[in-house]
Amino acid sequence: MRHLRWSILLPGLLGLLLSCESAPASAPEEALLEPTELGPNAALIRNPVDQGIEQLDTVNVARLTFSGPLEYKFGEVKEGTVVQHEFAFTNTGTVPLLITDARSTCGCTVGDYPKEPVAPGGESVVSVTFDTNHKYGRQRKAVSLTANTYPAKTILYMDGTVINEK
Secondary structure (H helix, E strand, O other): OHHHHHHHHHHHHHHHHHHOOOOOOOOOHHHHOOHHHHOOOHHHHOOHHHOOOOOOOOOOOEOEEEOOOOEEEEEEEEOOOEEEEEEEEEEOOOOOEOEEEEEEOOOOEEEEOOOOOEOOOOEEEEEEEEEOOOOOEEEEEEEEEEEOEOOOEEEEEEEEEEEOOO
């Protein structure tokens, strides 16, 4: 009985496996559209250093140049304090700068960034807020920015000590 089941199932399974196409999946139709058809920022997001080419074009990209350190040391604060700092930057690149994301590892730290492109030579700020509620001791919180720069990630830090005086 057991051999009979396998003799029926095995040819069916083999037929199913062999009938699958081995051709690669085609690109989505969206990839075939011109950048102008995808929206005003699509050309900025298609970073020339991300094209999988052997020689990277790191000249014709946006550049985040911060006027101060990438780390804000807030010293000692009482638990429950909301620490906020603005990281000022200039786009020293040759194309408009577009920041597409600012992520943190927890909800206590939030990054706010300009949603519109920053022209070459233009200045703006990334505002980072750290809520110390229920945090104690040494804290070093990171906010990771994603932009059309090379490299695409820039990390900003908030660093200090939260004192529990309860």
